[in-house]
Amino acid sequence: MLTVNRYKCCYCGACVGVCPTCALELVETFIEVSSDCKECGICTKICPVGALEVKA
Amino acid sequence: MSMKCDLVVVGAGPGGSMTAKTAAQAGLKVVMLEKRQEIGEPVRCAEGVGKRALCEMVKPEPEWIAAEVKGAKIYAPDGTSIVMSEDKSGSEVGYVLERKVFDRALAMQAAQAGAKVMVKTRALGLIKKDGVPCGVSAMRLGEPLQIEAPIIIGADGVESKVGRWAGIDTTLKLKDMETCAQFLVQDSTIDDEYTEFFLGNSIAPAGYAWAFPKGEKLANVGLGVLGTRSKPGEATRLLNEFVKARYPNGKVLEMVVGGDPCAGQIESTTSDGVMLVGDAARQTDPLTGGGILSAMQAGIMAGEVAAKALTAGDVSKAGLKEYEDRWREDIGKHLSRSYEFKEFFVKLTDNDLNQMLGSLKKEDISKMDLRGMLRVLFRLNPKLLWELRHLVV
Numbered sequence: 001m002l003t004v005n006r007y008k009c010c011y012c013g014a015c016v017g018v019c020p021t022c023a024l025e026l027v028e029t030f031i032e033v034s035s036d037c038k039e040c041g042i043c044t045k046i047c048p049v050g051a052l053e054v055k056a
Numbered sequence: 057m058s059m060k061c062d063l064v065v066v067g068a069g070p071g072g073s074m075t076a077k078t079a080a081q082a083g084l085k086v087v088m089l090e091k092r093q094e095i096g097e098p099v100r101c102a103e104g105v106g107k108r109a110l111c112e113m114v115k116p117e118p119e120w121i122a123a124e125v126k127g128a129k130i131y132a133p134d135g136t137s138i139v140m141s142e143d144k145s146g147s148e149v150g151y152v153l154e155r156k157v158f159d160r161a162l163a164m165q166a167a168q169a170g171a172k173v174m175v176k177t178r179a180l181g182l183i184k185k186d187g188v189p190c191g192v193s194a195m196r197l198g199e200p201l202q203i204e205a206p207i208i209i210g211a212d213g214v215e216s217k218v219g220r221w222a223g224i225d226t227t228l229k230l231k232d233m234e235t236c237a238q239f240l241v242q243d244s245t246i247d248d249e250y251t252e253f254f255l256g257n258s259i260a261p262a263g264y265a266w267a268f269p270k271g272e273k274l275a276n277v278g279l280g281v282l283g284t285r286s287k288p289g290e291a292t293r294l295l296n297e298f299v300k301a302r303y304p305n306g307k308v309l310e311m312v313v314g315g316d317p318c319a320g321q322i323e324s325t326t327s328d329g330v331m332l333v334g335d336a337a338r339q340t341d342p343l344t345g346g347g348i349l350s351a352m353q354a355g356i357m358a359g360e361v362a363a364k365a366l367t368a369g370d371v372s373k374a375g376l377k378e379y380e381d382r383w384r385e386d387i388g389k390h391l392s393r394s395y396e397f398k399e400f401f402v403k404l405t406d407n408d409l410n411q412m413l414g415s416l417k418k419e420d421i422s423k424m425d426l427r428g429m430l431r432v433l434f435r436l437n438p439k440l441l442w443e444l445r446h447l448v449v
Contacts, residue, residue: 012100013215014235014315017228018283026215027178028092045230048237048313050289 001055002039004031008051015043015052058202061085061172063362064192065209066179066218068095071334071351072211073162074113078359080169084366087203088163088171089194091178096159100214100314101348102238102276104251104268107150109349113356114165120158121151122270126249132413133256133406140429141422152251152268152276153348162352177201182208182221182330189222189329206371207362208330211355214315216336222327226338230283232319234263234345237291238278240310241267243303246275254279254298255409261285262402265298277303280316280345282402318342320395321388326376331358339387343394343401350387357382393447400444412437 013026023036024043031052044052063079065072068090076088103122110116127141167173176197183191183202191204210218219226246269254265262282267275277299281291291313299306317338325337333339334351341347361379365371404412415436421429434441434448441448 010311010313011098012314013213014233014313016215016217017226017315017317018230018233020227022217022220022227024215025217028176042230044288045286046233046235046283046315047288048235048291048315050292052288 002033002037002043003053003055004033005051005053006030008049010049010051012048014046014048018042018046057196057199058204059087060204061087062205062366063087063207063209064089064203064205065171065211066192067091067211067213067334067336068163068166068173068175069159069211069213069334069351070162070348071336071355072209073159073166074352074355075209075211075333075359075362076166076171076173077162077169078356079362080166080171082359082363084363086166086171087205088166088173089177089179089192089203090163090173090175093176095163095173095175096156099155099312101155101312102266102268102278102345103153103155103270104266104346105151105153105348106346109353110151113349113352114162116151117161120153120161122154122274123152123248123268125150125152125251125269128251128253129247130413131252131254132410133259134410134414136410136413136417138413138416138421139250140424140426152270154270179212179218182218189327206329206366207376209333209358209362210330210336211333211351213335214317216332218330219325219332219336222330224324224327224330224332226322226332226336228283228315228317228319228338230286232317232338232342233283234280234316234318235283235286235291236263236278236280236314236316236345237295238276238312239295239299239308240270240274240312241277241299241303241306242274242309243306244273245303246273248273254302255413257406259298260294265295274309276312277306278312282318316340316345316347318345318395318398320391320398321384324380325383326373326380328372329376331361331376331379333358337383339383339391341394342391342398350391353387354383396444396447408440411440
């Protein structure tokens, strides 16, 4: 499961831009993850603050 | 609630505001949506902009400008530096803006031209009729809002959705995105007169670090790392190291992060009833990461084409082709060239970078523009730069 640490997230939206399934959305100050997420982990690599993590 | 207009612009950054202003001036009924409650915040930008190109599009007000610089200094990994003067290095240095003020001022100009600006209003999807986009469904302060419009502008930034909703693939690969972090640093050692660029694979792998002065010993100090060379939190970790090493007594007053597209020209930026502008169209310079001016230029083009297409009664992809042609002819050519440089630059080792910048030490480059400097670089480092020979003319 993809988790967003909302205490770390600076809501920049970089993750949204690289998501291949369009599963992420930046809503003003938080990231929403939809059921389209395939847990590929691409977004975790681009996150400048390390707020995203794919957990088993 | 529902409303109707000629043009709906999603996103009130510089690209969206210039589109809205241009279209409203041409007599269109324009609605511009901004999902945030305040325009221009939070900033996701180093705020550097070329003076000449900016002044060609808008008359800058003093309160938009945080600092004006004399030129740029570029540092090799071994510390060797070269200096370029502002009037020659031209397009990427000149002003360091106050984006919070600047973005708001451009939105205000759009409003003054007649556009309706709606904040705290987030686009949720496109309204389609027989598969053709004809408006935007949105949420305003938690309430649904339908806006019908024959033309929709996606100026919704790096996290753009409008293109994807319209069937345009704007997804960025990790190799085509820089992940960036920036601090607003106050320190007595800050150079108030020059923008500074620091190269090196241990400072910013396949990217660079920067210091853009904002006056009174303040600067935007940041760096970008190529997505393929990043891991979770890497940009912030490297920036902390860089600031600790370069400004050990520096005080951090603000933090900014974000992704910067460096994709070059994407395949399409239009579809029936839809045009993409700025970061949403990935119109950022792949080498420097600069995107303010190209977004504004593209916004003006999109606004003009929207007015023409409505008059002609053809808002199909074919009817909007002029936008595609115009931006590619101008901004697009530059993006492609820059993309080739970027693809070459990201492969360079620290030794290569030292050799290249070191070779310029004995040359007088103070009166050269970027193209002239490249010519000299090529003459001095033919082997290293061989694959770029077709770009050095």
